[in-house]
Amino acid sequence: MARKITYQQAINEALSQEMSRDPRVIIMGEDVAGGAGTDGEDEAWGGVLGVTKGLYKKFGDRVMDTPITESAFIGAAVGAATAGLRPVAELMFIDFMGVCLDQIFNQAAKFRYMFGGKAETPVVIRTMYGAGFRAAAQHSQCLYPVFTHIPGLKVVMPATPYDAKGLLIQAIRDNDPVIFCEHKVLYTLEGDVPEEPYTIPFGEASVVREGKDVTIVTLGRMVHMATEAADNLAKQGIKCEVIDLRTTSPMDEDTILESVENTGRLVVVDEAHPRCNIATDVSALVADKAFDSLKAPIKMVTGPHVPVPFSDVLEDLYIPNAAKIEAAVRLVMGKKN
Amino acid sequence: MSESIKALTMPKWGLSMKEGKVASWLMQEGTSISPGNEVLEVETEKISSAVESSEGGVLRRIVAQEGETLPVGALLGVIAGANDTSEAIDAFVAEFQKNYVPPADDDHDSGPKTQVIEVKGRAIRYLRQGDGGTPLILIHGFGGDLNNWLFNQESLAAKRTVISFDLPGHGQSSKQVGNANFGELTQVVYDVMDALSVPKAHLAGHSMGGAIAIDMALAHPGRVASLTLIAPAGLGPEINGGYIDGFIEATGRRDIKPHLEQLFANAELVSRQMINDILAYKRLDGVDAALRALRDKIFPGGKQATVLREKLGSLSMPIQVIWGEGDAIVPAKQAQGLPASVKVHVLKGAGHMPQMEAAAEVNKLIEAQLG
Amino acid sequence: MQLSKADLLKAYRMMKTIREFEERLHVEFATGEIPGFVHLYAGEEASATGFCMHLDGRDKIASTHRGHGHSIGKGCDVDAMMAEIYGKKSGLCGGKGGSMHIADLDKGMLGANGIVGGGPPLICGAGLAAKVLKTGGVAIAFVGDGAFNQGTTAESLNLASVWRLPCLFVVENNGYAEATSSKYSVSCDDFTDRAAAYSMPGIAVDGHDFFAVYEAAGEAIKRARSGGGPSLIEVKLNRYYGHFEGDAQTYRGVDEVKNIRATKDCLVLFRRRVEGAKLLDASELNKIDADVMAQIENAVKKAKAAPKPTAADLMTDVYVSY
The missing domain is CATH 3.40.50.1820 (Alpha/Beta hydrolase fold, catalytic domain)
Structure with a gap:
């Protein structure tokens, strides 16, 4: 039965159902239970924002609090994956990739290829990204373009509770390392989610609005900004097709190209900084493979090339929004703003 | 107000339909209608289909234009007797539109529930x-x-x-x-x-x-x-x-x-x-x-x-x-x-x-x- | 180590300023006016003060996400700190950093840090600079018991030792890395056991006792300044509030904080000691209390009234903008 639950509950349910189904699935991370070794509650936090709450009570030692040692425990998750477990490690904020990146990009990502196809590394690294929490420069970044750049990693960016559950179950069942990126602002978003376990294949974009005038390719939290823009524009007679990539690696090129071939116009919306991000990547794809379909230059709407600022006014200015997307769409439609 | 004046409204097909788009009218104003006749085509995100009239009478007024997207329950047209005056129909439309409240976006209670x-x-x-x-x-x-x-x-x-x-x-x-x-x-x-x-x-x-x-x-x-x-x-x-x-x-x-x-x-x-x-x-x-x-x-x-x-x-x-x-x-x-x-x-x-x-x-x- | 009356007054003022700053933030945060994550240092004041009392303009420190105490200790402007925490343009970092990233390089404060274990490598560099430039300065990395397990910390201890850098690694062990006990997460019973592996002295000190911290800090800093190399110091202390504001702290024992406040509060212990030994009278200390209250009140008032940054500020302070 489908019912409404939050993005955060959807992630928790996916973890719980997969842990029930497969005893090889374990969870590790900083305070994923919370309270290890203390005199108080032994599941005091259930993750810094409570996403894994309740799992320690259900699964006991299969939910492991780690010391604050990302290199060690992310590396251990990778190692455990090569040795028969299916670990889900929580890298609390994606910004902390810096203290464990070697384990991800030089180790996990390369095993399959480097060992001649003989290695499988079924590890999932769950991590929070994105601005909007006034969490400043070291806790608000996107950084998924960095992971997308690296062959051997799969990068997943759910925008809805439904996608969060299905993509996380897929990630856990997948035999390759998956970076599962959760936007912290989306945790409270509600949506219809089936109670049963289900999967969503990687590399399949979701078309969340159909339209003939402009293609908007986007991902993560920006999907909601883009649909808001598309709904506003629809009232003015401009019909946008909004494509949620859902995974940036692999990426569903066909859905992007098909849509641009129909609309002839492309706006790409990405919360990440403007250089070498998903927007530039999609723009390059379309310029390369669908140039003749384009009726207007491609426009990108992204965060600016500055670290995420702390002050609320600055952070609000930083984050792309519906108004900026609408302006970009009107521009490619040849309309004055 | 004449009892013979009836509203033809946007139907709710299935559990999740919130709005529909008027694709085309299959009948013109002035056409006589029997209950069960298909009067217009409506497209939803799931499927398109014809809207049947549950009433008999004459299609006196087309309110929703082709291409318009309207919420469930919105007025599409008016079916009435041949003798109802156009003033009465105007009044009916005005009264309907004044009282019509589109279903709230997150209205989980609307419609039948499984x-x-x-x-x-x-x-x-x-x-x-x-x-x-x-x-x-x-x-x-x-x-x-x-x-x-x-x-x-x-x-x-x-x-x-x-x-x-x-x-x-x-x-x-x-x-x-x-x-x-x-x-x-x-x-x-x-x-x-x-x-x-x-x-x-x-x-x-x-x-x-x-x-x-x-x-x-x-x-x-x-x-x-x-x-x-x-x-x-x-x-x-x-x-x-x-x-x-x-x-x-x-x-x-x-x-x-x-x-x-x-x-x-x-x-x-x-x-x-x-x-x-x-x-x-x-x-x-x-x-x-x-x-x-x-x-x-x-x-x-x-x-x-x-x-x-x-x-x-x-x-x-x-x-x-x-x-x-x-x-x-x-x-x-x-x-x-x-x-x-x-x-x-x-x-x-x-x-x-x-x-x-x-x-x-x-x-x-x-x-x-x-x- | 002899402390003059002026030193004692300065130390008390420093501790009291930190305490009031944090207690007030605890109240103000609950009103919802302060954005983001705030981690309070209340309860740990004797540590920052005990070390910073020895420092001067040549010296550098690197702090943690719980950085307000170290910032005040190293001389950061309290008004500008408060404005920063409120995200105002007049803030120490123009509103761009916030609580977790307060820094004032002119004061030798290399920044609070949002990355656990971010500071120690930086402090190796600051120590190296002091050594190469022969400034006579020392560099102190304050870390928590969480960061004590980070690879960056382990690597920095080794590097500082092999290069014989004028560095101190001060582990403020408040017992909790977020919600996880250091009894669970740190492999050794005594943090100082790890010092031997890096061929440096390891000293444990009671962080509720300003005088104990001051003395241990003095020894280690003297050693560093005179070319004797780095030290590892574990300061055993407690935090009065959660990991961050909003943390319900259900992992802590019932009445744990209440008991610590009642028996081990560093300000109370300080007053008892100096008043008991007739080094200072209560009236002198009370006056500091009143001054500090007024100072913090004023800082909050100014921070609240200060303007926020504007759109033009978003794209400044980067080398290139797109």
Whole structure:
């Protein structure tokens, strides 16, 4: 039965159902239970924002609090994956990739290829990204373009509770390392989610609005900004097709190209900084493979090339929004703003 | 205000419809209308269909213009007597628009709600609408669910209780299909009737659901008041095995679309939303195994394993068969040569899903048989 | 180590300023006016003060996400700190950093840090600079018991030792890395056991006792300044509030904080000691209390009234903008 639950509950349910189904699935991370070794509650936090709450009570030692040692425990998750477990490690904020990146990009990502196809590394690294929490420069970044750049990693960016559950179950069942990126602002978003376990294949974009005038390719939290823009524009007679990539690696090129071939116009919306991000990547794809379909230059709407600022006014200015997307769409439609 | 002035409003098809787009008016202002006439075409994100008038009279006013998207319940047009004055109609429209409140976006309580009952260890989702009379039970086909009846159930529920449900392995019911044969599924129909305290019901079954309905009537004739068999299985060995295999094997939008298009005479009815809904269903744990098990037992090797055709004559309740002429899944020629007691209706311009593609006609035929 | 009366007054003022700053933030945060994550240092004041009392303009420190105490200790402007925490343009970082990234390089404060274990490598560099440039300065990395397990910390201890850098690694062990006990997460009973592996002295000190911290800090800093190399110091202390504001702290024992406040509060212990030994009178200390209250009140008032940054500020302070 489908019912409404939050993005955060959807992630928790996916973890719980997969842990029930497969005893090889374990969870590790900083305070994923919370309270290890203390005199108080032994599941005091259930993750810094409570996403894994309740799992320690259900699964006991299969939910492991780690010391604050990302290199060690992310590396251990990778190692455990090569040795028969299916670990889900929580890298609390994606910004902390810096203290464990070697384990991800030089180790996990390369095993399959480097060992001649003989290695499988079924590890999932769950991590929070994105601005909007006034969490400043070291806790608000996107950084998924960095992971997308690296062959051997799969990068997943759910925008809805439904996608969060299905993509996380897929990630856990997948035999390759998956970076599962959760936007912290989306945790409270509600949506219809089936109670049963289900999967969503990687590399399949979701078309969340159909339209003939402009293609908007986007991902993560920006999907909601883009649909808001598309709904506003629809009232003015401009019909946008909004494509949620859902995974940036692999990426569903066909859905992007098909849509641009129909609309002839492309706006790409990405919360990440403007250089070498998903927007530039999609723009390059379309310029390369669908140039003749384009009726207007491609426009990108992204965060600016500055670290995420702390002050609320600055952070609000930083984050792309519906108004900026609408302006970009009107521009490619040849309309004055 | 004249009692003969009636509103024609945006219908709510299925559980999730919030708005519809007026695709085209099939009648012009001034046309006389009988109840059940198709007045205009409406597109939703799931499907397009014709809106029938439940009233008789004259289409006096077209309010919603072609291309306009309006919420459920919004005024589309006005049906009135030929003698009502245009001032009275103006006043009616003004009054309607003043009082009309579009359903709130997050209004979960609007419209009918499905429920779940536990039936012998399986959760079965069902939708009950209407009240009174001998209930009508709607049984969907292979890979379908209760939403296959979205154009039928509400309309048919005007006069009686109508219950649709998801068979095991389908929709939002449990995915365990047990032996995966007709006996197993027939027993589920029987158990659902018991669980919902329905001693006797009219059965309408589509495709595989048609064969289940026949099997139920043969096994428990005392509990079946009539049979409406829509593009039914069970009347011949032929079936489009390629469709069934394709439906099972497809994993993405691009590979399932051509298979789904075979279901309809008008392939454009296969919307992106319909594909998404089917993919979401197929991706639930247990569905793939359930569908394969059902195929292996009921349609092995691209043939129907059980043909009940010869037994239809032994049944004494009213039976009708409704087929789309262009059915690409179960050939309409299987409607030929049935016992004389069986009424046969072959509908032009419809494929394997006449209850969706020719909803008004199918509803009318069901009403006619149920009385 | 002898402390003059002026030193004692300065130390008390420093501790009291930190305490009031944090207690007030605790209240103000609850009103919802302060954005983001705030981690309070209340309860740990004797540590920052005990070390910073020895430092001067040549010296550098790197702090943690719980950085307000170290910032005040190293001389950061309290008004500008408060404005920063409120995200105002007049803030120490123009509103761009916030609580977790308060820094004032002119004061030798290399920043609070949002990355656990971010500071120690930086402090190796600051120590190296002091050594190469022969400034006589020392560099102190304050870390928590969480960061004590980070690879960056382990690598920095080794590097500082092999290069004989004028560095201190001060582990403020408040018992909890977020919600996880250091008894669970740190492999050794005594943090100082790890010092031997890096061939440096390891000293444990009671962080509720300003005088104990001051003395241990003095020894280690003297050693560093005179070319004797780095030290590892574990300061055993407690935090009065959660990991961050909003943390319900259900992992802590019932009345744990209440008991610590009642028996081990560093300000109370300080007053008892100096008043008991007739080094200072209560009236002198009370006056500091009143001054500090007024100072913090004023800082909050100014921070609240200060203007926020503007759109033009978004794209400044980067080398290139797109």
